[in-house]
Amino acid sequence: MNVNSMTSFNGTSSKNIHLEASHSSNKTHSNRSRLKPLTNVNRTKTKPHRVTNQDLLNPCRSPYVKTNGTTCGLKEIMIGRCQEYQYVKRGLFLTNQPYIKNCTQLYEAFESAVRYKSYCNMNMSTYERYFDLALDGVHVINRAMFWSGTYTIAHAYGANGRNYVTLEDTLAAAMVDGLIWCGKENDTEGFDFFSCPYICKDNKWADFAFWGLASKTFAQLASGEIYVILNGSQANHRSAFRNNSYFASFELPNLRQNGTYRVTKVNVLVLHSPDGTVVERCGEKSLFDLEELVRSQGFDYACEDDPEELILIMCSNKWEARECQIARQALRQTWDIKLYGKSNSNRNSLSLIVFSCLFFIQYYSLKIISGSM
Amino acid sequence: MNVNSMTSFNGTSSKNIHLEASHSSNKTHSNRSRLKPLTNVNRTKTKPHRVTNQDLLNPCRSPYVKTNGTTCGLKEIMIGRCQEYQYVKRGLFLTNQPYIKNCTQLYEAFESAVRYKSYCNMNMSTYERYFDLALDGVHVINRAMFWSGTYTIAHAYGANGRNYVTLEDTLAAAMVDGLIWCGKENDTEGFDFFSCPYICKDNKWADFAFWGLASKTFAQLASGEIYVILNGSQANHRSAFRNNSYFASFELPNLRQNGTYRVTKVNVLVLHSPDGTVVERCGEKSLFDLEELVRSQGFDYACEDDPEELILIMCSNKWEARECQIARQALRQTWDIKLYGKSNSNRNSLSLIVFSCLFFIQYYSLKIISGSM
């Protein structure tokens, strides 16, 4: 295989180092969005290649075919992730779980819910035993983080459970995050490796069987203060808080209102992407509705637009954005002083001031011209 | 288990949202340093608990014990990661590998090199077959990234192969990254699950058997322009380029000097951590030596101190650092204009200018007082 660069192989050499992201990491959805209808999924499709008779039974046996159905190696991937979660990550930071869970048993609870079963017969209790086993005894205190339309940033900020714990940091979800699966009746394999249906006319619950229950269960485990990261710059002016989101449908209604492990406060963080439009801010439109809802459930509420640490993460993923340039410039100046001391620094701090002025003047003018003020 | 927050459970509620990283991600070593003598490894040790007779044979059978030896579940983790690499990550961005490799065969090549073998008999050819199979046909063109003392930042910047490809992004290394293993002669399991020796008096090569060969092989696959991220702020004033580093010992000497897949240019990026000292800059001390070495091998050379995109990543991992405050402030101002338009903005841009002045004045004074200029 060739792990090629986006730029072609270049025999000549230049004097300066050129760094360019070949991809900017702007993921707002998790890979599992594949499981939900009505979302746009950018998927790299590989053309099937030399399909033989044997492949027709199980395309995963072929060294070439890639399909849109169940992820090949589902079982091995799930069991491997389960072991890793417990023996590698656990020791690092995730939990102080007193005992190791049995990964084979967990996988079997999962498999017995789906294998040889028809996708459209699933419902919100299909995976109950799996979640009972996988999440047994877990509580996430003051660190649970929910997100909607902000997958990449929320996970970067959560730092795999070091700072905050998302659903995807729990064993139950970590085992399948980004994978695809669906059962198939009357089939030797019991899984459909060719394609998974995502819409069942007569049973809308089928689509929520796994992630709906996952979200619900996770919400029930959260206690104390919780964090919600919303996207105030959604494409097509979609609202930050949507009634049909997982967060609205399965998480908010399932937060615990009573008992030792009750939720006390909902902290909402609203992000506006660099160079993105500002669709909604704290207290506006859907965020106003959200506050009402939260308070009516008896929780305290706070909302903050763009905390600086999150802007830094957004800019570090998108450093070429216009709105990140002044910070970049400021960092350059600070590091130049750090590196070279006084020598360039008078010139530099002066130039930063001039630069700031010019930037802000230019920025206003643009805002005024574009009529967005 | 309780996934506790660092702060205690708090029944009362405050008006503002308080965000605090409970960990700052300052990892400078990969886990492979564990295989290397003379490095400090911070490992969370869990006390063994209720050791029974059966546990004495294999502590991984116990639901409680955690040891310092071979990672429990090594085989399942490796096979699971191999499948995931090929069926999940591959489709996303990593490779355009024309065919799927056999994960069981790969694991067996690995296992047969180590299981039932004594750790201190290993050498640089022990894992040859494993690397031959796992890296067969791979070339990394214009995107290979090496790192030394900068694990976290380099990997954040490389973005799992989306921007740059590190050794850990290749199948051979991804299968075992962060894992520990060592064989044991005359043992039913063939692995030592209690502890792994890291020093063999009579055979210094044992410690390099795996990661030494991995580094060497990766260096041989790199072509075109390559990138090296070094740490110019090492603790205890250690140099950025050290003779006994993996980079100096196994990578630099193995870069291809001829042929279609030769290396043309070495781009060195030297990082200085926020609030860290500046031990070395491009062209100084060990970095001067590095340039000589690189040029003597016939490659072009460039060196850059702290490219802005990397400073942004460093600051987003350590936003509380003094040297990140001005950028943070600048971002705050920019986002306030973005959010609220003209209203606060005159005051804001003025305050940014004042802030900048004060910051730089203060910064100099500190530098002068501390005598670092």
Ligand SMILES: N=c1c2ncn3c2ncn1[C@@H]1O[C@H](COP(=O)(O)OP(=O)(O)OC[C@H]2O[C@@H]3[C@H](O)[C@@H]2O)[C@@H](O)[C@H]1O
């Ligand atoms: N359980 C899921 C889930 N299952 C599938 N997906 C999920 N996303 C989030 N969650 C949970 O709901 C919340 C976000 O979902 P949503 O509000 O729909 O976000 P969005 O960002 O709008 O949705 C993310 C996408 O990811 C897929 C959906 O198909 C959805 O299309 C998260 O807190 C997470 O814990």
